[in-house]
Amino acid sequence: MKDVALAAGVSQPAVSYAYNRPSKLSQAQREHILQVAASLGYPGPNVLGRSLRSGKIGAIGLMMMDKLSLAFADPCTIALLRGISEVGELENVALTLFPLNNNRLVGRAQAEKHGSLALRGLVDGLIISTLPDDHPAVLAVVKQNIPFVVIDSPLVPDSFFVGIDDRGAARMQVQHLLELGHRKIGIIIDRLNPDGYRGPIDRQRFGSASERIVRERLTGYVEAASEAGLAFEDLSIIEAGGLDSTSGQAAAFTLLTSNDVTAVVACSDVMAIACMKTAHALNRNVPESLSVIGFDDIPEAVQLGLTTIGQPMVEKGVYAARMLTEQLNTPAGTRLEPEQKIFPTKLIVRTSTQANTGT
CATH class of the missing domain: 1.10.260 (434 Repressor (Amino-terminal Domain))
Known part of the structure; x- marks a missing residue:
């Protein structure tokens, strides 16, 4: 260097x-x-070489919620893994996945115990992705002074962070439907808390949300609707209770069979595509009788013509990995000023939404 x-x-x-x-x-x-x-033939800083010289492990970890089977089925997680793997400095560094199932949601008093069981001696640094607020594993990471970067959530004071303006992007979703003349709007979210609840959302449930991303997006939906004169009670909001298509289809069935909505806004493309499949089964044509908008812009969204919010999932993984390697390459005792990177999002209009022609 x-x-x-x-x-x-x-x-x-x-x-x-x-x-x-x-x-x-x-x-x-x-x-x-x-x-x-x-x-000069210089390939860049070598995290593994530094680890060997300092007696470190030569491995990093990705900490996330849910089972590995769900992670590998989730397009967003797959995109993050792709982004992390594209950072050349990590070519020879092991990547360990730490799925934190719901039974790991223990109290603060157990934070150090659980963090030690999962992390001690296994990794030099961590990328933490979409965990609930105050998750004990995150508290353990902070207490053990393990280098880490957060992608999307939770917000940890004085830490490296990569994300987007979830609330602002969510407002774009609802505003798009309102501009098309839709007033009877349904909302499908994956989950506000990792407690298995499925069904309609009231203000109390909304107020108890611990999942930052969904909380921010739902806040954006409610704010945009309120500006158009629609109250919280005017929105039909269903929580799927999971991140997968099956949960989304069940939520969509509940929504479409119990409410006379002309449009659905979903907090993810997985939920939106599940809604489109359910609408087809119920003989609701998209977009003629039901407009649907998603969030993420996964590959399947392009294939199905889904109107959605595009966000750079791969780039988030790349940036987070570079933040982490910089921490690992920094000499001991040197403090780096934590950085926050907020990527822009954009509305991508395709064929799943159109103007409301009904009364």
């Missing part, structure tokens, strides 16, 4: 930024540094 810095006429931190925090440099400066590094 020192040789590259000298040859490129920059500081050593600038070389590190070129690999780990490209937002700190201009595109031209980063490309110059990478070209000089390539000409």
Whole structure:
């Protein structure tokens, strides 16, 4: 790294930024540094080599909720894993998955115990993805001073974070339907709390939400509807209780058979596609008699013509992995200023939504 810095006429931190925090440099400066590094045969900082020299493990972990079978079926998790794997510095570093099932939701007093059982001696650093607020495993990570980066949730003070403006993006979903003339709007969310509840959502349930992403998106839905004169009670909100298509189809059946809605906003593409399948089974044509909008822009959304919110899931994984490698490559005793990266989102209009032609 020192040789590259000298040859490129920059500081050593600038070389590190070129690999780990490209937002700190201009595109031209980063490309110059990478070209000089390539000409010198320098492949970039080596986390594994550093780990071996310091007696570390040479492995990182991805901590997430639910079972591994659900994680590998979830398009968003798959995209995150792809992003993490694209970071060249991690080519020779092991990746351990830590699925935290609902029975790990224990009290704060058990945080250190559970964190120690899962993490001690297994990884040098962690990427934490979409855990509930104050999950004891996160508290254990903080207490044990393990380097980590959070993707989406929870919000941990003074930590590295990668995410999006979930509330603002959710407002775009509802505003799109309102602009098309829809007033009878149904909402399908995956879950507000990981407690297995399935069914209609009232204000009390909404107020108790511990899942930050869904809470933020539902808040965005309610705010956008309120600005259009629709009260919380005017919205038909169903919680699926899970992240999978089967849970989504059950929630959609409850919604479509008990409410006269002309449009459905879903907090994920998985839920939206499940709703489209259920609508077809109930002889509700999309978009002629039911408009549906999702969130994420997974590959299947493109194939089915789903109107949705696009977010850069792969890029989030790449950025989080680079944040983590920078922490692992930083000399002991050196404090890095935590960084927050908020990626933009966009409304992608396809064929699953259209103007409301009914009364």
